[in-house]
Amino acid sequence: MRKVVSVCLILLFAHLIIIVNSLNPTLDDDVLGLIVFKADLQDPDGKLGSWNEEDDSPCKWEGVRCNPRSNRVSALVLDGFGLSGKMGRGLMQLKFLSKLSLAKNNLTGSIGVNIAQLSNLRIIDLSDNSFSGRIPDNFFEQCGNLRSISLANNRFSGQIPDSLVSCSSLGVLNFSSNQFSGLLPSGIWSLHGLRSLDVSDNLLEGGIPKEVEGLNNLREINMRKNQFTGPVPDEFGACALLRSVDLSENSFSGSLPSTLQTLSLCTDLNFHSNLFTGEITEWIGELGSLQNIDLSKNMFSGAVPNGIGNIQPLRILNISNNGFSGSLPASMINCKNIQILDVSWNSLTGFLPTWVFRLGMQEVLFSGNKLTGSINGAVTSSIDVSHQNLQVLDVSHNELSGEIPSDIASFSSLRFLNMSRNSLMGQVPETVGKLKALKSLDLSENKLNGSIPSSIRTCSSLISLILSRNNLSGQVPVAMAKLADLEYVDLSNNKLTGTLPKPLANLIHLVTFNVSHNHLQGELPAGAFFNTISPSSVSGNPTLCGAAVNKSCPAVLPKPIVLNPNSTGSDPDSIPQTIGHKKILLSISALIAIGAAAVILIGIIFITVLNLRVRSTAARSSAAVPLSGGDFSSSHTTDTNSGKLVMFSGEPDFSTGAHALLNKDCELGRGGFGAVYRTVLGDGRSVAIKKLTVSSLVKSQEDFEREVKKLGRIHHPNLVALEGYYWTPSLQLLIYEYVSGGNLYKHLHEDEDRNRSPLSWNERFNIILGIAKSLAHLHQLNIIHYNLKSSNILIDGLGEPKIADFGLARLLPMLDRYVLSSKIQSALGYMAPEFACKTVKITEKCDVYGFGVLVLEIVTGRRPVEYMEDDVVILCDMVRGALEEGGVDECIDERLQGKFLAEEAIPVMKLGLICTSQVPSNRPDMAEVINILGLIKCPEESDNN
The missing domain is CATH 3.30.200.20 (Phosphorylase Kinase; domain 1)
Known part of the structure; x- marks a missing residue:
């Protein structure tokens, strides 16, 4: 207790000294300012252990740098110190501070300290923390000397303050990966000293004005992943010093201005995922420094310009998902440095260019075009050492013909090979076994025949093997069992025969194994995967047997030996004597079969009686x-x-x-x-x-x-x-x-029936927080609950929540979403929408969705789904609609009228809506939810709670 009192007195004294000395700064101000700053932090790793309030100077403290002439603190660099807490007012005493870097910590709260007003401050880096809220409108009013500011990877929201225009010396501005919204301050385009502008991954809108020409010192502009609209103005070309332009994942439209050809120093041009139209003409060939071009996912049309071949440094060209037509220009043979070429999903025609395999590229993607001709000629005509670089080859969804060349083995580094949905003929070459780095092979939907080569066993890295919808015949090779990493196998819709090799049961990583619609016979392999294989994966094989096809396998018995009891000879096949015109045929196998049948019959009767007794006992x-x-x-x-x-x-x-x-x-x-x-x-x-x-x-x-x-x-x-x-x-x-207190459902929806007083707001908030903490703990252990609902939340005698039924889904033979949904069908309204979508992976985010519904149920006191006489009310939709109409406070449980904190309850409901986003990636994880709840909870509790 003495130590606590002592620390409190020291801090109080320090604050008083700061106030008194604010007009007369001395060396002690740096010590006291840093000690007060430290008092607002948690330092679990002890990185600030050297900070001692009894020192005369802080210049030897960890993370502190001083000007050698004045011995005043000039830089505070605490990057990655593992600090948490808030940024306190002590920093305002560091009058000579020129650099403040607190990046890669877990600092929270809003920026309540106007550090930008420190007259000597040049660099501010608060990136990679958990700061939140709006930036005060006057934050940048006195930042004339500020050169660089980074607030990247935080949770700031609201508009970027217009006062930013006061930072006339600003050279670097990075506000990326936050939740800023609205328009960019118009003053940004008049900051003539700006060299780097990064506002990517926010919710900003508006367009690029003509005033952009004023940024004639700009080297880098990144506006990726926002809601920007409109065209790229011609004046954009006036930023002649630009090295990197990223306008991707927005809604920019119109055609690209030819003035972009003046960006001769530009190395990266990224316009993917917008609404751009028109043609790319020869002006692009003037951008002689370009290394990376990404124009994918737009609506460009016309031919690929010949000028592309003039861009010697080009390493990556991605023009996929557009409407380009014609053939690729032969001039591209001059692009000696190109490594990745993605022209997939366009309307390109002609043959597969032979120069594609002469440039030593790593990735070649031509899928989804209208290419014709033989792939054999394109490969065999360009055999050289450059083949060793190719890792990805995708020519699927075209009209290619001919055979798969045996020279495919020269692509020794190939990891992904996709030739599906063409008209390829002939056999799968034995040389495919030389592709030892191959992870994925897809030759489906062609006209291939012959057998699956046994050399496939040497493709030891193979994870996915897709050969479906061909004319393959013969047996499934035993050699496939050597592919220990196999996860996905599809051999369906072929003419395969014979039995499935038993050693396939040793493939422990299998996720799917589809051999449906073949001519396979005999028993399925016995193993963990094959014991639970989907019936649809083996259907269409009339003589295949096993539990998956609901057909028992016949017993394999030796050939009958017919004995003649009247014969004294040694010939076992001699014809017996006749008695009363009837032949007496006795065989060892027949006797064995009769005996076995009798034993089985007795066993069935015994087990049936035993089961009836067990069921009767359990039912009583x-x-x-x-x-x-x-x-x-x-x-x-x-x-x-x-x-x-x-x-x-x-x-x-x-x-x-x-x-x-x-x-x-x-x-x-x-x-x-x-x-x-x-x-x-x-x-x-x-x-x-x-x-x-x-x-x-x-x-x-x-x-x-x-x-x-x-x-x-x-x-x-x-x-x-x-x-x-x-x-x-x-x-x-x-x-x-x-757990004695009953479940949450009864507390919320059956209070009146049980004469139980309704839960108070504090009790409800604590229940929400407790559920969040337990879910976070489960997710850290890679356990998904799958079955969150209020009846599975128990309340103990102290009012604490306890989650029940966690981990029970692991007792199912396979975590199939349809099996799960049948088991937890009572959780109507809590189930995430991805349960209904077979292509979306089930992750911890489905628990986050259920948690969000629980939050809304707890705050509103209403069930997730309520059936009216002529309507069905979905709780999430009701609250979301009320929020949009400005009446969300009316959704709060009427039993809490006058007994809740609106500044807590409404943000909690908004958090619930975020957790119930239809897109799993938009939902926070449970660790983030706990942090948000901590920010929502008011430090002072009202007396009426």
């Missing part, structure tokens, strides 16, 4: 599964007669209350994974028992125990603890801690 509400003796054993050995009980801590004690284990009178609820019951241990402690639904769950005891033990090791104050489990082949139980 009064007949519980006893835990003391009989069906349960604390032993770690499995006995199918008794089952296996494991408690993760302590010895199991079910000596009392065991009769109520599965008693319906003690049922707490039911969900997608089973029913939950309450029972009492011998020591009087209550536990919750979840009886898992057997259907579609893991059948293997080893798999079940492995996953459950992982869940048992997960501990967090806001997660329901898993205390043990019970296993038999027909019954699996999970033993959880008992």
